[in-house]
Amino acid sequence: MSQAHDALLEAYIDVYMSGFKYISDLVSEPTKEFNLSFEQYLIMRDIAAGQQVAMSDIATKRGVTKAAISRQIRVMLENHYIEQERDAADRRRLYLRLTPEGQKVALSINQAIHQRFHGWVALFGEEEAQELLRLMRKVSTKIIRKDNKE
Numbered sequence: 845m846s847q848a849h850d851a852l853l854e855a856y857i858d859v860y861m862s863g864f865k866y867i868s869d870l871v872s873e874p875t876k877e878f879n880l881s882f883e884q885y886l887i888m889r890d891i892a893a894g895q896q897v898a899m900s901d902i903a904t905k906r907g908v909t910k911a912a913i914s915r916q917i918r919v920m921l922e923n924h925y926i927e928q929e930r931d932a933a934d935r936r937r938l939y940l941r942l943t944p945e946g947q948k949v950a951l952s953i954n955q956a957i958h959q960r961f962h963g964w965v966a967l968f969g970e971e972e973a974q975e976l977l978r979l980m981r982k983v984s985t986k987i988i989r990k991d992n993k994e
Contacts, residue, residue, distance in 0.1 A: 874956035888950045
């Protein structure tokens with residue numbers, strides 16, 4: 845490996861340690877007030893957007909098991925943010941829906957996330973925000989997904 849690559853690696857490590865490892869926390873900050881993860885908020889958002897959403901629908905969309913989704917929704921059920929409703933035609937199938945409290949929580953988190961995001965776009969400018977998104981997609985497809993397949 846060349847000295848230039850060594851210096852580049854050190855720069856990447858420095859950026860990771862000073863900022864990127866905190867990105868997940870930064871994005872999920874609005875959800876913490878409600879004892880939720882960002883992924884749980886996304887499930888609530890899916891439920892709010894769908895007519896009839898079951899655990900299996902969410903699991904399929906996310907590419908995870910129903911057991912993984914079940915663990916995610918347990919907290920939301922305990923906090924009365926969502927409830928399960930049996931399908932009248934197929935009593936084995938349970939649909940998820942937001943409770944009135946869950947609707948308030950989802951709206952509050954959604955507003956906070958939009959406000960944070962618009963602040964970031966204002967800080968960077970539209971063009972740099974688009975460029976960052978392009979690079980993040982590229983990292984996702986060329987590095988992250990590739991490593992997960994190996």
